[in-house]
Amino acid sequence: MPLFLAPNVGSLPTVTNYDRDSDTQTSTGWLAPEDLELIRANMPIVYVDAVPVRVDELGNVTEVGMLLRVAADGTISRMVVTGRVLFNERVREALMRHCEKDLGPMAMPRVPANPTPFTVVEYFPDPLRSGFYDPRHHAVSLAYVVPVAGECEPTQQALDLTWFSPEEAVGDDVREQMTSGHDRLIRLALAHVGKLP
Amino acid sequence: MPLFLAPNVGSLPTVTNYDRDSDTQTSTGWLAPEDLELIRANMPIVYVDAVPVRVDELGNVTEVGMLLRVAADGTISRMVVTGRVLFNERVREALMRHCEKDLGPMAMPRVPANPTPFTVVEYFPDPLRSGFYDPRHHAVSLAYVVPVAGECEPTQQALDLTWFSPEEAVGDDVREQMTSGHDRLIRLALAHVGKLP
Amino acid sequence: MPLFLAPNVGSLPTVTNYDRDSDTQTSTGWLAPEDLELIRANMPIVYVDAVPVRVDELGNVTEVGMLLRVAADGTISRMVVTGRVLFNERVREALMRHCEKDLGPMAMPRVPANPTPFTVVEYFPDPLRSGFYDPRHHAVSLAYVVPVAGECEPTQQALDLTWFSPEEAVGDDVREQMTSGHDRLIRLALAHVGKLP
Amino acid sequence: MPLFLAPNVGSLPTVTNYDRDSDTQTSTGWLAPEDLELIRANMPIVYVDAVPVRVDELGNVTEVGMLLRVAADGTISRMVVTGRVLFNERVREALMRHCEKDLGPMAMPRVPANPTPFTVVEYFPDPLRSGFYDPRHHAVSLAYVVPVAGECEPTQQALDLTWFSPEEAVGDDVREQMTSGHDRLIRLALAHVGKLP
Numbered sequence: 052m053p054l055f056l057a058p059n060v061g062s063l064p065t066v067t068n069y070d071r072d073s074d075t076q077t078s079t080g081w082l083a084p085e086d087l088e089l090i091r092a093n094m095p096i097v098y099v100d101a102v103p104v105r106v107d108e109l110g111n112v113t114e115v116g117m118l119l120r121v122a123a124d125g126t127i128s129r130m131v132v133t134g135r136v137l138f139n140e141r142v143r144e145a146l147m148r149h150c151e152k153d154l155g156p157m158a159m160p161r162v163p164a165n166p167t168p169f170t171v172v173e174y175f176p177d178p179l180r181s182g183f184y185d186p187r188h189h190a191v192s193l194a195y196v197v198p199v200a201g202e203c204e205p206t207q208q209a210l211d212l213t214w215f216s217p218e219e220a221v222g223d224d225v226r227e228q229m230t231s232g233h234d235r236l237i238r239l240a241l242a243h244v245g246k247l248p
Numbered sequence: 249m250p251l252f253l254a255p256n257v258g259s260l261p262t263v264t265n266y267d268r269d270s271d272t273q274t275s276t277g278w279l280a281p282e283d284l285e286l287i288r289a290n291m292p293i294v295y296v297d298a299v300p301v302r303v304d305e306l307g308n309v310t311e312v313g314m315l316l317r318v319a320a321d322g323t324i325s326r327m328v329v330t331g332r333v334l335f336n337e338r339v340r341e342a343l344m345r346h347c348e349k350d351l352g353p354m355a356m357p358r359v360p361a362n363p364t365p366f367t368v369v370e371y372f373p374d375p376l377r378s379g380f381y382d383p384r385h386h387a388v389s390l391a392y393v394v395p396v397a398g399e400c401e402p403t404q405q406a407l408d409l410t411w412f413s414p415e416e417a418v419g420d421d422v423r424e425q426m427t428s429g430h431d432r433l434i435r436l437a438l439a440h441v442g443k444l445p
Numbered sequence: 446m447p448l449f450l451a452p453n454v455g456s457l458p459t460v461t462n463y464d465r466d467s468d469t470q471t472s473t474g475w476l477a478p479e480d481l482e483l484i485r486a487n488m489p490i491v492y493v494d495a496v497p498v499r500v501d502e503l504g505n506v507t508e509v510g511m512l513l514r515v516a517a518d519g520t521i522s523r524m525v526v527t528g529r530v531l532f533n534e535r536v537r538e539a540l541m542r543h544c545e546k547d548l549g550p551m552a553m554p555r556v557p558a559n560p561t562p563f564t565v566v567e568y569f570p571d572p573l574r575s576g577f578y579d580p581r582h583h584a585v586s587l588a589y590v591v592p593v594a595g596e597c598e599p600t601q602q603a604l605d606l607t608w609f610s611p612e613e614a615v616g617d618d619v620r621e622q623m624t625s626g627h628d629r630l631i632r633l634a635l636a637h638v639g640k641l642p
Numbered sequence: 643m644p645l646f647l648a649p650n651v652g653s654l655p656t657v658t659n660y661d662r663d664s665d666t667q668t669s670t671g672w673l674a675p676e677d678l679e680l681i682r683a684n685m686p687i688v689y690v691d692a693v694p695v696r697v698d699e700l701g702n703v704t705e706v707g708m709l710l711r712v713a714a715d716g717t718i719s720r721m722v723v724t725g726r727v728l729f730n731e732r733v734r735e736a737l738m739r740h741c742e743k744d745l746g747p748m749a750m751p752r753v754p755a756n757p758t759p760f761t762v763v764e765y766f767p768d769p770l771r772s773g774f775y776d777p778r779h780h781a782v783s784l785a786y787v788v789p790v791a792g793e794c795e796p797t798q799q800a801l802d803l804t805w806f807s808p809e810e811a812v813g814d815d816v817r818e819q820m821t822s823g824h825d826r827l828i829r830l831a832l833a834h835v836g837k838l839p
Contacts, residue, residue, distance in 0.1 A: 090287050095294045095333050097388045109734045110753035136292050138386055141378065142368055143700045161752070162701035164787055164835040169756070170639055171339055171363050171390060181338065189335050191294045191390075193368060196755055235641065242636030244755040245564055247629065306537045307556035340503045358555070359504035361590055361638040366559070367836055393558055432838065439833030441558040442761055444826065484681050489688045489727050491782045530686050532780050535772065536762055560762050565733055565784060575732065583729055585688045587762060587782075 091188035098192035099146045100172055101132040102240040103154060105214060106198045112244045115220040115237060116203065118153060119211035122230055123185045127210070129228040131236060133192065142166065142193060150197055153209055159201030168193035169243040172236060183232035196240050217246045288385035295389035296343045297369055298329040299437040300351060302411060303395045309441045312417040312434060313400065315350060316408035319427055320382045324407070326425040328433060330389065339363065339390060347394055350406055356398030365390035366440040369433060380429035393437050414443045485582035492586035493540045494566055495526040496634040497548060499608060500592045506638045509614040509631060510597065512547060513605035516624055517579045521604070523622040525630060527586065536560065536587060544591060547603055553595030562587035563637040566630060577626035590634050611640040682779035689783035690737045691763055692723040693831040694745060696805065697789045703835045706811040706828060707794065709744060710802035713821055714776045718801070720819040722827060724783065733757065733784060741788060744800055750792030759784035760834040763827060774823035787831050808837045 090096070103116035117129040134149040136142060143162055150160040172192040174185035205212040215225055221241065226234040241247040287293070300313035319325040331346040333339060340359055347357040369389040371382035402409040412422055418438065423431040438444040484490070497510035511523040528543040530536060537556055544554040566586040568579035599606040609619055615635065620628040635641040681687070694707035708720040725740040727733060734753055741751040763783040765776035796803040806816060812832065817825040832838040 086286060086290065089283060090291055093283065093335055094287055094291070095335060095337075097292045097294055104755065106755055109732075109738055110755050111734065112755050136388060138290055138292060139372065139374075139377070140292075141370060141700075142388065143702065147700055161789075163754070164695065164697055164701050164703050164789060165760070166368050166836045167364060167366065168368070169364065170636075171365070173338060175336065177336075180336070191333060191339065193388075198752075198755060238641055239636045239639070242564075242633045242641065245633070245757045247632055247636065301558065303558055306535075306541055307558050308537065309558050338503075340505065344503055358592075360557070361498065361500055361504050361506050361592060362563070363639045367833075395555075395558060435838055436833045436836070439761075439830045439838065442560045442830070444829055444833065480680060480684065483677060484685055487677065487729055488681055488685070489729060489731075491686045491688055530782060532684055532686060533766065533768075533771070534686075535764060536782065561758060561760065562762070563758065565757050565759070567732060569730065571730075574730070585727060585733065585784075 095189045095191045097136040098133060098172075098174070098190040099136060099142060099149060100192045100194040100236065101146055101150050101160070101197045102194070102237065103132060103150070103158075103160070103197055103199050103203070104240075104244070112196070112198075112217065112241070112246045114214040114216060115241070116154070116199070116212055116214050117220070117225070117229075117237075118205060118209040119213070119228075120209045122233075123187055124230055126230050128230045128233065129213075129225060130233050131194075131240075132197075146195060146197065150199070153206060154199060154212065155202070155204040155206050157202045157204075158199045161198045161200060163195060163197070168195055170194050170236075170239050172232070174231070181232075182235060185231065194236060194240070196244055217241050218248050221248060292386045292388045294333040295330060295369075295371070295387040296333060296339060296346060297389045297391040297433065298343055298347050298357070298394045299391070299434065300329060300347070300355075300357070300394055300396050300400070301437075301441070309393070309395075309414065309438070309443045311411040311413060312438070313351070313396070313409055313411050314417070314422070314426075314434075315402060315406040316410070316425075317402075317406045319430075320384055321427055322383075323427050325427045325430065326410075326422060327430050328391075328437075329394075343392060343394065347396070350403060351396060351409065352399070352401040352403050354399045354401075355396045358395045358397060360392060360394070365392055367391050367433075367436050369429070371428070375428075378429075379432060382428065391433060391437070393441055414438050415445050418445060489583045489585045491530040492527060492566075492568070492584040493530060493536060493543060494586045494588040494630065495540055495544050495554070495591045496588070496631065497526060497544070497552075497554070497591055497593050497597070498634075498638070506590070506592075506611065506635070506640045508608040508610060509635070510548070510593070510606055510608050511614070511619070511623075511631075512599060512603040513607070513622075514599075514603045516627075517581055518624055519580075520624050522624045522627065523607075523619060524627050525588075526591075540589060540591065544593070547600060548593060548606065549596070549598040549600050551596045551598075552593045555592045555594060557589060557591070562589055564588050564630075564633050566626070568625070572625075575626075576629060579625065588630060588634070590638055611635050612642050615642060686780045686782045688727040689724060689763075689765070689781040690727060690733060690740060691783045691785040691827065692737055692741050692751070692788045693785070693828065694723060694741070694749075694751070694788055694790050694794070695831075695835070703787070703789075703808065703832070703837045705805040705807060706832070707745070707790070707803055707805050708811070708816070708820075708828075709796060709800040710804070710819075711796075711800045713824075714778055715821055716777075717821050719821045719824065720804075720816060721824050722785075723788075737786060737788065741790070744797060745790060745803065746793070746795040746797050748793045748795075749790045752789045752791060754786060754788070759786055761785050761827075761830050763823070765822070772823075773826060776822065785827060785831070787835055808832050809839050812839060 104112045105114040122128040132153045136145040173181045174183045174190040178184040301309045302311040314326040329350045333342040370378045371380045371387040375381040498506045499508040516522040526547045530539040567575045568577045568584040572578040695703045696705040713719040723744045727736040764772045765774045765781040769775040
């Protein structure tokens with residue numbers, strides 16, 4: 052259950068469409084909205100998801116960061132960093148761009164050396180297809196755990212960024228603030244780093 | 249260096265475009281060719297690559313299978329199984345569909361339980377961008393090693409399927425028959441299974 | 446909480462020490478019990494853990510198998526397949542040997558082609574050190590998900606083998622039958638294959 | 643082929659046994675040499691291997707670090723960081739300890755958040771058993787790629803530390819300076835991070 056539904060999402064220009072601004076640039080310039088709609092209705096879109104974490108000096112994950120923002124389903128929810136890969140952009144570049152966009156310029160994200168995601172998240176317009184839901188489109192998202200060493204401050208459309216211990220991150224309080232399968236993604240990320248309680 | 253350039257590729261309808269037939273179905277039916285072109289020029293496309301292997305009873309990879317076919321760059325080359333993920337299709341389903349399409353209905357591919365690819369291959373129209381090349385588009389491909397237990401026979405546009413030992417698969421003879429970075433993909437796959445010589 | 450404590454474990458020769466029979470053979474023959482004790486008190490021991498699963502034709506994990514047996518801590522608990530790697534034995538061979546020993550000769554386990562474990566489980570005599578507990582020794586265990594295609598029947602010291610859906614496997618009923626962190630290992634395994642609920 | 647055989651290894655106390663000093667401490671204090679020999683002859687030993695790398699701001703591996711030292715086989719060879727896991731020591735702690743021991747106190751190694759090694763290296767006294775060789779014992783080594791951010795200087799028994807580009811690291815010049823399969827380990831590490839040429 053999300054915190055609450057965003058009233059009149061359409062009238063809040065700064066939070067309407069969280070990846071609107073920087074994501075529609077393409078090889079031929081900017082993609083017209085109707086063309087983006089055509090693509091979204093016909094092809095899976097390449098995404099990256101980043102779970103920001105704090106690590107201690109031995110590499111143990113001690114905290115998980117979650118944004119509070121207007122999600123794709125219109126709710127205000129806890130979320131991970133997420134966004135499109137652009138034409139001609141390396142996956143690594145997209146990951147860094149979205150981390151900086153959402154966590155601020157001083158976050159110092161450490162994108163892993165290994166290009167393999169810890170899981171592949173398949174978001175579908177049908178919530179039952181995979182358990183991961185996006186009403187806008189079918190997205191295939193490469194998900195990474197990204198340690199951040201610097202100071203984070205939510206930017207752009209994010210309303211807040213909060214750090215949770217692994218226990219808190221999988222607890223009922225936080226789970227109820229997440230939709231679209233993001234709570235499950237957090238559990239998969241914590242399992243990957245051996246910290247799922 | 250490919251074996252040879254395919255003469256008059258355009259006049260060979262059955263081999264012109266190796267993923268033409270089954271891949272353009274979408275949520276709204278079939279995608280018009282001009283719309284596919286629009287998408288290809290503007291967005292990365294989701295792909296899967298499958299490296300077919302034979303394993304012994306302990307799971308050791310003993311042989312790597314390679315197709316001989318008209319590649320995206322117009323050469324006749326050794327290649328792995330590759331193709332698009334369709335709208336509303338799970339990655340796992342795409343992997344199985346392309347394996348069956350290329351290896352035949354009796355191949356009995358064993359798609360891994362773990363959805364994580366062993367590497368993410370980024371194909372670009374610019375051959376220097378990542379070392380993986382596709383003149384048609386920018387594709388982000390999830391690459392898997394897929395043990396096949398049954399009888400394989402090349403189908404559709406593939407001209408041949410040959411099995412190589414790990415040593416042969418990375419040898420100069422086979423490497424010279426591969427283009428677009430597929431030889432490197434084979435090495436990454438063999439490293440993943442601990443069999444890179 | 447285990448099902449119940451095994452009364453007089455010492456007087457039940459067939460279940461006393463679940464890896465007694467086949468595991469103490471070494472390069473110099475059989476290791477004397479006092480030497481095994483010396484080693485256990487001084488060095489981490491190499492182990493393998495195998496989580497047996499059933500998969501559908503697309504590779505989706507549909508069921509998890511768990512043994513009922515006398516655990517290292519003396520309880521009768523639900524457990525995964527586990528055991529030592531012997532001197533001069535490949536990890537892959539140990540994995541196959543323990544699967545056959547515990548699941549029977551017709552289980553047809555499919556040891557993965559990739560030698561990398563999905564996690565490394567560190568069992569300590571101190572239950573608080575890592576959350577994984579073994580009163581006998583410090584063991585570093587390479588953990589794998591192993592699809593089994595054939596008929597399983599518990600052998601040797603196992604009292605029972607039961608298959609659970611992913612939901613059941615992480616439910617309270619099954620969790621209460623597990624000790625030493627094995628319930629957590631099941632969750633890590635299900636996360637690895639994308640099936641953690 | 644190693645650079646040269648170390649003459650009179652036994653008379654060079656500082657380089658005789660590269661993991662002698664800090665590795666034999668156990669739960670019961672220091673392990674007597676004869677007991678260590680007993681264990682080595684009877685049980686696989688748990689090891690960690692670390693491939694030190696330099697990464698750019700996007701996480702791309704740009705350089706691989708290799709030590710020059712007296713190897714287990716008595717040759718002076720290029721090697722990765724390697725050493726035992728002690729009784730009661732977490733794998734992560736062993737990894738950090740060996741990195742600091744070999745690379746110096748200012749190296750600032752970043753042990754990955756994910757505890758899964760990129761490969762499992764099985765060293766055997768028989769050079770043909772797996773291709774990885776150690777005349778002293780059977781070791782099962784968890785191998786990690788470890789980015790180092792600080793200043794490295796070889797310490798203890800290492801004679802030198804040199805950084806190589808991925809191309810150089812797999813080139814004939816460097817390969818000829820490595821023994822025991824360490825050249826292959828470098829290739830597996832580079833494949834894991836997508837940088838195998």
